Amino acid sequence: MPDDKYLEIQNLDAGYGRSQVLFGVTMTAPWRGGVAILGRNGAGKTTLMKAIIGELPLLGGSVTLDGRDVGRLPTEQRIRAGFGYVPQEHSVFGRLSVRDNLAVGALTNRDSQAVNRVLEIFPKLGQRMDQIAGTLSGGERKMLAIGRALLSDPRILLLDEPTEGVWIGVIEEITDRLVLLAREIAVVIVEQHLDLALRVASVAYVLDRGRVALTGPAAQVRADPKLMQYLAP
Numbered sequence: 001m002p003d004d005k006y007l008e009i010q011n012l013d014a015g016y017g018r019s020q021v022l023f024g025v026t027m028t029a030p031w032r033g034g035v036a037i038l039g040r041n042g043a044g045k046t047t048l049m050k051a052i053i054g055e056l057p058l059l060g061g062s063v064t065l066d067g068r069d070v071g072r073l074p075t076e077q078r079i080r081a082g083f084g085y086v087p088q089e090h091s092v093f094g095r096l097s098v099r100d101n102l103a104v105g106a107l108t109n110r111d112s113q114a115v116n117r118v119l120e121i122f123p124k125l126g127q128r129m130d131q132i133a134g135t136l137s138g139g140e141r142k143m144l145a146i147g148r149a150l151l152s153d154p155r156i157l158l159l160d161e162p163t164e165g166v167w168i169g170v171i172e173e174i175t176d177r178l179v180l181l182a183r184e185i186a187v188v189i190v191e192q193h194l195d196l197a198l199r200v201a202s203v204a205y206v207l208d209r210g211r212v213a214l215t216g217p218a219a220q221v222r223a224d225p226k227l228m229q230y231l232a233p
């Protein structure tokens, strides 16, 4: 497996029942570094995340991680194979404290320092350990969601709009952490904020009506005159 194809998705078709949303999506993610998935609302970004992680069955094509075909495995087994996933919504237990959210996330991790490492990445969580997660700010909740996903020691982290509903000052903080994470592992990020996505990512894919309309190095995609046409509502 070449390092630049740690994750390899080929000709992926997916959708909901009879309504097909993704058509022949082909993309790769390297062993480390950021990959941005861009596109206007409804382009299919969340659907792609769900198909990669196994929340939606593939209608066609393949998902290969580290040379292993994982496209038909249940989600838990994909997590064990190396994926971490931060969905757009409902990614923390709202009635549990921060401490208990992290403890649940750490159940499968034998390393007793795993939670401490998350607290080093997001020190704010350390100051909120006894707070009920449902009462955290949007940004703190996202930090907790990312922290929980990191507790399974993923080699590749899928993030679906990690800054949605987050105050602008905290967006910077979360982005800084994602930039650092992308030096260690693969980070695939769905993001509406173009600048932020392209700060984390060195490669970008732009979806348009369920197909890859544009792809290439992030700087090249950003400079492409067609980009705005695919992002405009």
Ligand SMILES: Nc1ncnc2c1ncn2[C@@H]1O[C@H](COP(=O)(O)OP(=O)(O)OP(=O)(O)O)[C@@H](O)[C@H]1O
Binding pocket: 016, 019, 021, 039, 040, 041, 042, 043, 044, 045, 046, 047, 048
């Ligand atoms: N549970 C569902 N059942 C049927 N169709 C769905 C379902 N979820 C999404 N869709 C449809 O799939 C298409 C792609 O939606 P998706 O959520 O993947 O887009 P997106 O690019 O993530 O958009 P957004 O930025 O709004 O989250 C849309 O037409 C949407 O209506």
